[in-house]
Amino acid sequence: MSIIEKKRGRPKGSDNQLDAKIIIDSAKLMMQQKGKIPSIRSLANALNVDGMAIYYYFSNKNALLEAITTSLIDEVYQPKLDENWKLALHKLCSSYLNLLNDHPGLLETLLNMESNNPAEIFIERFNRIIAPIGLDDNSTKYALDLLVDYLHGYALALNCSASKGSLDIDMISGPLQIFCLALEGARKVKL
Secondary structure, X not given: OOOOOOEOOOOOHHHOOOXXXXXXXXXXXXXXXXXXXXXXXXXXXXXXXXXXXXXXXXXXXXXXHHHHHHHHHOOOOOXXXXXXXXXXXXXXXXXXXXXXXXXXXXXXHHHHOOOOHHHHHHHHHHHHHHHHHOOOXXXXXXXXXXXXXXXXXXXXXXXXXXXXXXXXXXXXXXXXXXXXXXXXXXXXXXX
């Protein structure tokens, strides 16, 4: 019987193969494969390090969760300058739903987080996309709240769908068209 010796604590010297990016990338891969955020122990086992080595890079599990979710949300569609806002909004929403669909457990993690940093990425991109419409602040907030609630409900329905083929991300096109029409109408009405 052979025993694989784990490196204890923070890796030393030039052999240091561990860093925050490697930890985050490994956690994202495990999340995609297992459908949930990995525990510190399972992440450490996958990286062949002691669990305390992860705490060298992240002060606690919440800091690690924030880094993982921020890294994932940063992969969501980045709108381009002078792009048609309706097309950009569709790409943003589809990208976000694909991310939530590809990483089961991410939505629940986002909804239970104390930090708003991952959400701020989506909010900033949404605001940039709809800026040409010229909505007032209240209308923009209400539109964002409505859209995010819709997307989260849709993501839950995708994850709960017994037959993955009965519901797909492309089916948001019609509802998004209605949402865009409502946004165009909202600029004429002050809420």
